[in-house]
Amino acid sequence: MNQTDEFSAGLNRLCEWVTACRWEDMPESVRKRAVLVLSDDISAMIAGSLEPEPARYREKVLSRPRCAESAVFAAGLPAADRFQAASLNALAGNWCELDEGFRRTICHAGIYVLPALLAEAQALGLRYTQVLRALVLAYEVVTRIAMSFRFAQPAVHGHALWSSIGAAAGVVIARGGNAAELFGAVTAAATTASMGPRPHLVEGVLVRNGWAAAGAVNGLQCADWAACGIQGAESSIPAVYRDILGAAENFNALDDQLGIEWSIASGYHKIYACCQHGHSAVEAVLELVRSHALDAGRIRSIVVYTHPLALTLSNPEPSTTLGAKFSMPHMVAAPFVFGTGSARAFSSDALHDPQVAHLRRIVELRPYEEALVPPHDRPAKVVILTTEGRVHESECLSAQGGPDRPLPESVLEQKIRELSVPVLPGLASLLAPDSIARLGSTPWGELLDMLR
Incomplete structure (x- = not known):
């Protein structure tokens, strides 16, 4: 045959x-x-x-x-x-x-x-x-x-x-x-x-x-x-x-x-109102925001270690809201400013926000260093350096919403x-x-x- x-x-x-x-x-x-x-x-x-x-x-x-x-x-x-x-x-x-x-x-x-x-x-x-x-x-x-x-x-x-x-x-x-x-x-x-x-x-x-x-x-x-x-x-x-x-x-x-x-x-x-390839990065950023009460204006550098599919989404200057949804720099920058990965972070206002634009330009994407084994095959680790010289990092191996980390039904019901x-x-x-x-x-x- x-x-x-x-x-x-x-x-x-x-x-x-x-x-x-x-x-x-x-x-x-x-x-x-x-x-x-x-x-x-x-x-x-x-x-x-x-x-x-x-x-x-x-x-x-x-x-x-x-x-x-x-x-x-x-x-x-x-x-x-x-x-x-x-x-x-x-x-x-x-x-x-x-x-x-x-x-x-x-x-x-x-x-x-x-x-x-x-x-x-x-x-x-x-x-x-x-x-x-x-x-x-x-x-x-x-x-x-x-x-x-x-x-x-x-x-x-x-x-x-x-x-x-x-x-x-x-x-x-x-x-x-x-x-x-x-x-x-x-x-x-x-x-x-x-x-x-x-x-x-x-x-x-x-x-x-x-x-x-x-x-x-x-x-x-x-x-x-x-x-x-x-x-x-x-x-x-x-x-x-x-x-x-x-x-x-x-x-x-x-x-x-x-x-x-x-x-x-x-x-x-x-x-999160963006490409699923970046959801682990969004989640890592939101954890940093929650844990450290970060001022987005005091971030000096952002390094994101992530998987190959996400590495291809590298445009730091998206021209449309669709482009923002498929821009890892935007997916990382906007939640630092708006504190959310919802539609607000990918709106026209967010696309043209000066602080978001600045953060997009300082995002550096690098390959994730560990083996990519499902369900942890779309991870992200976000490392930031502040203007005071402090280093903070957060890692998400698998974003919520998938079979391994299902959303609580109450959360999905609220979205719907x-x-x-x-x-x-x-x-x-x-x-x-x-x-x-x-x-x-x-x-x-x-x-x-x-x-x-």
Whole structure:
């Protein structure tokens, strides 16, 4: 069996397992994680909807004649056709860097799956538990495909690489498609991957926030195509990621421990409004601020020892708030000044703050000196020298929010409640222990009306 055949066999096994897996087969912990991911990502969509660029795009889209079949998570909960709703919600959902992510490889599976899935679910009248089932299983598909390919130096961003696969999987599963249809849709979706340059993150190029939206639309389209026999081939996915983009293969990831280890259980949630690669540094800085009552104006030098992914985020002069979210110098400097890693530290005011700008310029990034073994593979140690000659340091081996250091549910509930108030003030109520039992059979559209 050659490598392409090996991949195809593994993907077939994955698709067969996914389409046979029932909601009743999922452990209680996995069901609970699905609710957390759903609620967290919808709250991120609502937060992004308030930003000026997504708001202008939404106004443009909604000014055109449209079929009102799926909700847009913005003020008034307007409706659009499923393609437009998926695009708008995906764009907003990753705008503020508050959506959840997957810890085992670079793959924000929730924001790849949910915009298309939720649009389709409302149009079809799916029940709440059907939505959650499709989320869990599509999350499994896209993360296992992403883990099957390793890039030594990623040149293309994960949102561009994987979003169409997650969207296609979610829609096919929502429609009750069989294994062959799922196989055909995700292989087709891989060929629509965008070539989104990873350096655009550091440069703050705003089109980066559009890659997940493009993937949502492409995934929906590929699900439609697959249902009509317009599908990818066994070679499609390896051809894109291995042959064109040069990834190394790890095809065991497709079905290793399938049904025992659930990908959605390896997700992380954010309370810092920036790239997760820098969360350990943010946490280390906040510990310094708490422990030493530091005056940011008395810091002479800042040295940050951190992991390779963070070392690439080295721009000391970000020109946009997106650039600030992917600038390690800003991720370190702003919390010293503002005492928080929340959206305030990555606002336009923070970007242009003179004291933050000064601190960004004195941040020096160095490789972390110890072995990087998961879950301590994204650490940071921050060492500062004050103008009085005092040295202070703080180290964070793994930021809170991941499977090894989960956020207290009360903290995550507060985040969801605060972000969702403008549109769905009842969203955080989905985290109640009995919510699935009470609401599981409710159609998704009706549930949204109940949460308003």
